[in-house]
Amino acid sequence: MNTQKVKTSKNIEATAWRFMRLSGILLIPLAWFHVLLQDVVVGVHEIDIDYVAVRLANVGWQIFDILLLTFAFAHGMNGLRQVVNDFVHTEKGQRRMAWLLLVIWLIVSAIGAVAVIAGARPELA
Amino acid sequence: MQVTLRIFRYNPEIGRTKPTFDSYNLEVEPTDRILDLMEEVKAYHDGTLSFRRSCAHGVCGSDAMRINGSNKLACKVLVQDVSSPITLEPLLGLRVIKDLIVDMEPFMESYRSILPYMVNDDIPEDGKERLQSPEERARFDDTTKCILCAACTTSCPSFWSNGEYVGPAAIVNAHRFIFDSRDKAASERLEILNQRKGVWACRTAFNCTEACPREIHVTQAIAEVKRAVFSGSLE
Numbered sequence: 001m002n003t004q005k006v007k008t009s010k011n012i013e014a015t016a017w018r019f020m021r022l023s024g025i026l027l028i029p030l031a032w033f034h035v036l037l038q039d040v041v042v043g044v045h046e047i048d049i050d051y052v053a054v055r056l057a058n059v060g061w062q063i064f065d066i067l068l069l070t071f072a073f074a075h076g077m078n079g080l081r082q083v084v085n086d087f088v089h090t091e092k093g094q095r096r097m098a099w100l101l102l103v104i105w106l107i108v109s110a111i112g113a114v115a116v117i118a119g120a121r122p123e124l125a
Numbered sequence: 126m127q128v129t130l131r132i133f134r135y136n137p138e139i140g141r142t143k144p145t146f147d148s149y150n151l152e153v154e155p156t157d158r159i160l161d162l163m164e165e166v167k168a169y170h171d172g173t174l175s176f177r178r179s180c181a182h183g184v185c186g187s188d189a190m191r192i193n194g195s196n197k198l199a200c201k202v203l204v205q206d207v208s209s210p211i212t213l214e215p216l217l218g219l220r221v222i223k224d225l226i227v228d229m230e231p232f233m234e235s236y237r238s239i240l241p242y243m244v245n246d247d248i249p250e251d252g253k254e255r256l257q258s259p260e261e262r263a264r265f266d267d268t269t270k271c272i273l274c275a276a277c278t279t280s281c282p283s284f285w286s287n288g289e290y291v292g293p294a295a296i297v298n299a300h301r302f303i304f305d306s307r308d309k310a311a312s313e314r315l316e317i318l319n320q321r322k323g324v325w326a327c328r329t330a331f332n333c334t335e336a337c338p339r340e341i342h343v344t345q346a347i348a349e350v351k352r353a354v355f356s357g358s359l360e
Contacts, residue, residue, distance in 0.1 A: 002304060002359040006312035013325040086286035
C-alpha cells in the first residue's frame with residue numbers, strides 16, 4: 001500500500017462538490033419523511049390552514065421545514081450553477097451567475113423561513 | 126451477408142464543406158470487423174475515404190469512432206454485433222479535420238497537463254531500482270491499460286459542453302501515477318485536478334466507463350482521485 005500523505009488545497013469547487021453529496025444524503029430522510037407524512041399518513045385532502053397552523057406551532061416542525069427548504073433549494077441551486085457553467089464559459093460570467101444564484105437562494109430561503117415562523121400560532125402548540 | 130455502411134464524410138479540401146453521409150452496400154462475413162469494411166470501401170469503392178488506423182488489434186487506439194452512436198474501436202467491433210445500416214461518425218467534441226479524422230490536439234494537451242510520467246529524483250536505496258510489492262503495483266493496475274483512444278473523453282457530456290474539462294482519459298492517466306508508490310508528484314497532480322476544469326467537472330454520467338474499449342473502471346478511478354483530493358491519502 002502507498003502510505004504517502006499529500007496536502008491539497010481546499011477550494012469552492014471541491015467544497016461545492018462535497019456539499020452536493022452531503023446535502024443529497026440529508027435530503028433523502030428529510031424529503032421522504034415529508035412525503036410519507038404529508039401525503040400518506042395525513043393525506044393531501046386533510047391538509048388545510050388549521051392543520052398547517054397547528055403543525056407550524058411546533059418548533060421542531062419549524063426547524064424541519066426550514067432545513068428541508070434551505071437544503072433542497074441550495075442543492076438545486078448548486079445544480080443550476082453547474083448547468084450554467086456548461087453554457088457560460090468565461091470566468092467572470094460564471095462568477096456573476098454564481099452570485100446571482102446565491103442571492104436568489106438567500107431571498108427565497110428567507111421568505112420561506114419567515115413564512116414558516118410567521119405562520120405559526122404558538123397558542124395551538 | 127449484405128450490410129449497408131453509412132459513413133460520415135467531410136472534406137473541405139475538395140469542396141465537401143458540408144458534412145454528408147455516403148452509403149455503401151457490401152457483401153461481408155458476420156465475423157468481419159468494422160475496420161475490415163472500411164478498408165474494403167477505401168480499396169474498392171472510394172480511395173478518398175480517410176480514417177486513422179494502425180495496429181488493427183485494439184492496442185494502438187487510433188480507430189476510435191462512433192459506431193451506431195456509441196464510441197468504439199472499429200477494429201474490435203464485429204459485423205454480427207451491430208445492426209445494419211452501420212453508421213460510422215467521427216468522435217464528438219473534437220474538431221473534424223476530414224471524414225472520420227478528428228483533431229486530437231486538445232485531448233493530448235489535457236493529457237500532457239497532468240504530468241503523465243514518473244517523477245522521482247530520489248536515489249533508490251540500492252542505487253539501481255525502485256522496488257514495488259505486487260500489492261502496490263495492483264493498486265493502479267486498471268489505469269495502466271489506457272491506450273489514449275479518446276473514446277471515454279469524447280463520450281463525456283461534461284466534455285461536450287466544456288472543452289476545457291481535462292476529461293476522463295487525463296484523469297485516468299493521472300490516477301496511474303498518483304497511486305504509484307514510486308512516484309513523488311501526486312500532490313502536484315492532485316492540485317492540477319482540484320479545479321473546476323479538473324475532477325469537479327465530472328458529473329458521474331458513467332458514459333466513459335461504458336465507452337472504454339479496455340474496460341477500465343473510469344468513473345471509479347475519477348472517484349478515487351476525488352477522494353484523494355479530500356483525504357490526502359494515496360492508499
